[in-house]
Amino acid sequence: SFTVIQALEDGLKRADADPSIKAIMICGENGKFSAGADIRGFSAPQQRRHNGLASVISLIERSDKPVVAAIEGIALGGGLEVALGCHYRIAHVQARMGLPEVTLGLLPGAEGTQRLPRLIGIPAALDMITTGRHVLATEALKLGMVDEVVKENTVEEAIRLANKV
Numbered sequence: 001s002f003t004v005i006q007a008l009e010d011g012l013k014r015a016d017a018d019p020s021i022k023a024i025m026i027c028g029e030n031g032k033f034s035a036g037a038d039i040r041g042f043s044a045p046q047q048r049r050h051n052g053l054a055s056v057i058s059l060i061e062r063s064d065k066p067v068v069a070a071i072e073g074i075a076l077g078g079g080l081e082v083a084l085g086c087h088y089r090i091a092h093v094q095a096r097m098g099l100p101e102v103t104l105g106l107l108p109g110a111e112g113t114q115r116l117p118r119l120i121g122i123p124a125a126l127d128m129i130t131t132g133r134h135v136l137a138t139e140a141l142k143l144g145m146v147d148e149v150v151k152e153n154t155v156e157e158a159i160r161l162a163n164k165v
Helices: 002-017 039-043 045-049 053-062 078-085 100-104 112-120 122-131 137-143 154-164
Strands: 024-027 067-071 074-076 088-092 096-098 134-136 148-150
Touching (some): 002 053, 024 154, 088 137, 096 137
Parallel strands (some): 067 088, 088 148
Antiparallel strands (some): 096 134
16 A cells, blocks of 8 residues: 555665664564555555555665565565565465466566566566466575475574675
């Protein structure tokens, strides 16, 4: 939603500007990273006035501070695109990731079509982008989508990695 995108952008800008913050960790609530955009919000007037998710993901990518995604539950659509913009990704073993927009006749719109092939190669990315197929964390690790898979304490492990890098 517009509110979530704005909050993410504001939080990133504050963290980047604060010299006491050395790294940034992005996670979801209640065991879910992000199910992506609410399709109903695509035509909302607020959405048109905002720079959009792609600009926030570019902000993540350009951060001088390491940004780590702690993926629990699901990271679908725009949620996965946010994670792809992060410098590092840790996923819970039961997490699922994918770009399901194609099943609605849409292509991923926040540059996931560029970031995913850079991480996992064109053939694997094309398969995911054109079919909307979800992958479990263990497959995501094999493909190179995530840096680490954990069985518990995903957020704590992401913080540990952020402190390490």
